Amino acid sequence: MSSAPHAAEMPARARWSAFVICLGAGFMALLDVSIVNVALPSIERALEPSPSQLQWVVAGYGLTFGLVLVPAGRLGDVLSRRWVFVLGLSGFVLAAAACGFAPTPEVLVGLRLLQGVFAGVLNPQVIGLIQELFRGPERGRAFGYFGATIGISTALGPLVGGLLIAAFGPEEGWRAVFLVNVPLGLILVPLALRYLPRTAPQATQARIDVVGMLLIAAAVLCIMFPFASASDAEANDVPWWLLGVATVLIAAFVLWERRLERAGGSPVVSSELMRTPSFVLGAAVAAAYFAGFTGMFLAGTLYLQQGLGLSALQAGLTLTSFALMGAISAALSGRLVQRFGRWTVVTGIALTGIGMAGVASTAATTDGPQTALVLACWLAIAGLGNGAVISPNQALTLADVPVTRGGSAGGVLQTGQRMGAAIGIAIAAAVFFSRLEQAGSGALAGGYGPAMRATMVVALTAMSVAFLLALTDALRRRTHH
Template sequence: MPDDSVTSGAARPSPQRWSAFAVCLAAGFLTLLDVSIVNVALPSIETALRADPSEIQWIVAGYTLAFGLVLVPAGRLGDLFGRRRMFLLGVALFALTSALCGAAPTAELLAVGRVLQGVAAGTLNPQVLALIQELFRGPERGRAFGMFGATVGISTAIGPLLGGGLIALFGAEQGWRAVFWVNVPVGVVVLILGWRLLPKVRPTRNTLGIDVPGLLLLGVSVLAFMLPFLEASEGGAAQPPWWLLGVSVVAGGAFVWWERRYERRGGDPVITRDLLRTPSYTRGALVAMLYFGGFTGIFLLSTLYLQSGLGLEPWQAGLVLTPFALAGAVSSWWSGRWVARAGRRLVIIGIVLMITGVVVADVLVTVMDGQAAAWWLAGVLVISGFGNGIVISPNQALTLADVPVPRAGVAGGALQTGQRVGTSVGVAASASMFFATLAASGDYGEAMSVGLRVVLGVLLVALLIAVVDQRARGQSASSD
C-alpha cells in the first residue's frame, strides 16, 4: 500500500501508478458507458413505465445537467480533501444510484435517480483527470491520456451494442433495468480495487475555507445556460426557457466579481486568476469547448438520419456509428505516444481529419439515398473518428500540462464543464437547423446536410484557435 505520509502528489511517481490508473480507466469507462447505453433503452422505458415525452426528456437531460453542474465543485473538493477520497465516494454513489434507477417503479422516480446518478458521475470524473496529473509526468502522462481517450471511444462503441444485447436477453420489460443494474457489480469491484490501489496523498492543508458563494454562483450560471439548450436539442413541443440565458449572464458576472473580490481579500477562490492567466490552459479549454460543440452534433444528426430517414433499426444505426468510435479508440491510444513530440500540431491534424470526414459525409448524404448510403456513411465516419481520437486526448494533456497538481481537480472539472456547455449549444444548434430544414423540405438528406454544415462551421473556429495556440507556443519556445 502507498505510504499515507506522502504530502504532495508531485513528490515522486507512485510505484503502483499503472495499477491505480487501470482503476481510473474502469471508473471512467463505467460513467461514460452510461451515456450511450441508456439511449438504446429509452423506447423500452417509455413502454414499460408509460413515460411521456417530458419524462423521457428528463431521464436523458437530468443526467447531463447534474453531471455538468457538479464537475467544478467536485474537482475543487478533490483538490482540498483528496482525490482518492472523492473518487471512492463517486464510485460508491454511482453504484448505489444505478441500483436505484434499475428498481424505479415510475418514470418520475427514474428521472430523479438519473439526476442523482449524474451527480455521482460528475463527482467521479474530475478525480480521474486529476489523478492522471498526479500519477504521471512527461511522456507517460501523454500516454495515460491517450489510453483514457481510447477508453472513451470503446465505451461509446460498446454502449449501444451492450444495451441492445441486454434488452434482447432480458426482454423489453426487464432489459432496461439490466442496463442500470450492470453498473452495480462493476462498481463494487472498482470500489474495492480503488481502496487498495489508489495512492493516499495527503492534500495541502487549506485554512481559508471553501468558497461556497463562488461555487453556488458558478452552479447557477452553468445550470441556467445549459437547460434551455438541452430542452431545445430534445425537439419537444414546449418553447425552451431562453430567458434563463439572462440569468446565466447575471450569475456569471456576479461569479467573476465575487471571485476577484474574494481573492483580493486573501481567500482561495474556486478558479484563481493564475489559472485563467495560464495561456496553454485557457486556449486549450476554448479549443475543447468549440470542438465538443461541433463534433457531438454528429451523433444526434446521424441517429435521426439513419433511423427516421432511412428506416434503420436502433441496433443497425449503432453499427453504422461503431466504426467512428473504434477508429477514435485506436487513434487515441496511438496519439498518447506522439503528443509529447508533436504537441498542438497533432490536435490540428486531428481537427482537419474530422473536418474532412464531415465534408465528405455532407456530399454523401446529398448525392446518395437508401440503406447503401448508411454503409458508405459508416466508412466515411472512420476518417472523422480517427481525427477525433487525436484531438480530445492530446488536447487534454496539452491543456493541463502547465497546471499545478494542487489545482488539477478544479482545472479538470472546469475543462469538462466547458465541454458539456459546448456540447449543449452545438447539439441544439445542429438539431434545430436539422428540424427546420426537414419541416421546410421533408428531405432527410438535405436536413442532415444542413446540420453537418453547422458542425463544420464550429469545427473551423476550433481549428482557428488551435492554430493560434500552436503559433503562440512556437513563439514562446523560440524566445526561451
C-alpha cells in the first residue's frame, strides 16, 4: 500500500483512475442525503418511531455532515488527504451497515448522526484531491464530472430508494437502502489505498489549529440545528436563539484566526482565502442555489406521492428527468466554463429557474395522471440548468485557491451548500405544510397543488439571489479582465 505515488508523479491514466474512486465515494455520501426520504414510510412501519425520531433520521445526517466539513478539510490539507479519505469512507460504510441492522429508532437516529460525520470527513477530501490531481482545462472537466455526480446522486436518491423498497418489500426494504452502501465500500476502500496519491510534502509541515476547528464546528452547529429541527417542532419551541450564539462564535473564530495568522500559525480558513473575490462570491452562489433547488425535492416527493397518488418508484421516475439532463449538461460544462466562464453559471441558474417556474405553474393548474409527465418535462429543463451550475461554480470558486488549501476551501464551499440546503428545506417544509392546511382537501390535488406552487415561489426567491450573485461575479470578472 505504500506504493501510492504523489500526484505530480502520476501519469494521466492513473490520475483519472484515482478521480473515478473519488467520484464513487462522493456519490455514495451524497446519495444518502436524499435516498432515505422515500424509505421513511417503510421505517415507520417497521420500527414505529415517533415523528421526531423519523424527522431526525433525515435531518440528523445533514446536520452532522455539515458540522465537520471545514475541520475535516483542513485535516486533509495538513495530514494526508489519502488517509483521511480512507478513514471517512470506511467509517461511512460501517455506519451504513449498522443502520441497516438497527433494532430500534433510537439506535437508527444515533447511527445516522455518526454516518453524517463520516460523510462530512470524506467529502472535502474529494474536492482537495481534484485540486491536487488536475490543472487547467483538465480540472474544469473533472469538476464537470463531479458536478454531474452531485446532481445525479441528489436526484436519483428517490428512484434508487423506490427500487430497493419495491424489491425487498415495505417491511424490510428500508434496510436495503442503507446496506446498498456496503458492497460499494468494499470495492472502493482497497482501490483508494492503492491508487490515491500521497499528500504533497509542503502541506505536511503545518500545525493543526484545534481551537479554530472547534469554534467553526460549534458555529455551524448553532446555525444548522434550528433549521434542522424547525419542521419537527412548534415555532415557539425552535431554538432560534442559537443563531445569536453562532454570531458570537463566528466573531470569536475570525479574531482567533487573525491572531494565529499574525503569529505565524496555520489557520483553518486563511484571511487570503476570504479576500479572494472569486471564492467568496462563488461560495455565496452555492449557498443560495442549494437553498432553492433542494427544497424542490422535499416538496416534490410529497406532492407526487401524497397529492397525485404515485408510488415511491413512480415518483422517483418522474424526478429522474432532472438527473439525466443534469448529467448531460454537467459532462459538457467543463468545456463551456473554459470558454464562457461565469456566464455558464448565470445561464444555468436562469434555466433552472425557468424549469422551477414551470413546475409551480403546472402544480397550480393541472391535476390527474398527465401531470407527472408535464412535470418531468419542466424538471428536465431545470436539470439542464443544474448541470451547468454546480460543477462550473465549483471550478470557478476554487480556481484561485492554492492546492495546499484545497481541502479546507472545499470544506467551506460544501458547508455553505449544506447550510443553504438545511435552510431551504426548513423553509420549504414550513411553507408547504402551512399552505396545505390553508388550501384544504378540496383544492387541486387534495391541496397539495397549491402547497407545491407556494413552495416553488419561495424556492425561486433563493434562486433569484443566486442569479444576482453570479451575475455580479460575471460582471466583475469582465471588468477585471
